[in-house]
Amino acid sequence: MDVAVIEEPAAAEASLDPMRARLLAALAEPGSAAMLAARLGLPRQKVNYHLKELERHGLVELAEERRKGSVTERVYRATAASYVISPAALAAVSPDPSRSPDQLSARWLLALGARMVQEVGSLLTGAARARQRVASFGIDARVRFASAADRAAFAAELSQAVTALVSRYHDESAPQGRTHRVVVGLHQIPDTAPSPADAPSSQES
Template identity: 65%
Template structure:
């Protein structure tokens, strides 16, 4: 089972956004029929089966096996990931475009860039799964506590200069067989345990 699954199919995304179906997202972590989550959630078996089928195409649920008992065939489902994220590909009509209004100091532009990141990595993960290969990625996740807004601005400036210099050192426009990689560096006020945190301290 993967840690995160990216949902790109519009039908699967619609199913995941439905409140009743969303409750089932974490249910079939182990192979189980509709009767198992139905019992835990107190929902009719037929209703759960309908929701699972809607989420199956393609999404965080996949068929595991079929069991025949007399004239009844029971389809056993299993989760493909512990959690899911919906790619902007599934909502193409309203997907944000980072190229529309680039602004390094805009929180909304950061959202657009993050959405593009989900879209692109989702494509890479799907392609790598089909080819049974790993995706070459590198991630830095850290925290920086600034004493003042001026320090934050100075850090952002030096970070931009350092990344630009490093990228210039290794970027080779004419390298034969070279492959272009997208580089994203993001910084935002720290949010603790799903709470707002120091939001005011991060507002310009």
């Protein structure tokens, strides 16, 4: 898989361990404990222990077994190219967008994003078990506003357009209908960290 969603707290904890994260990255290409130990400069026994933990949580899987004389070498691979930890792994403290909806709040936008990760992750997990595809759609665009007034006007027009589309296509009475969620977000792209020469001095306000 391109992306796997981690929903179990124990699996999330395993993936966040620095050593295991290095092993997951290295297992983009299959490798054995001996191969990984040599590649990463780590003791083989330690690598083998962490591989077993990753396998136990479904983050790596056995790719093949190779016989070398009287020894069997186990070759592993990561179950995905990348991983996303679902807020479901922190269910008791995961953000809830319904608590304080505010279209102008960055924290509410973050809560919406967390809910989307959780819901789409759940769909992907179920679809993988059923060997089906998930019906989805996404738009990713960049826009540079000349002023805050232009940004506000853009947000107002976008809100009106989405509301009109939802009103046109929403059918509460459709017997075979399926409910979908539409999330549209707008946020500034973070700047790269400034160099020491560019950083403001302590005298600047």
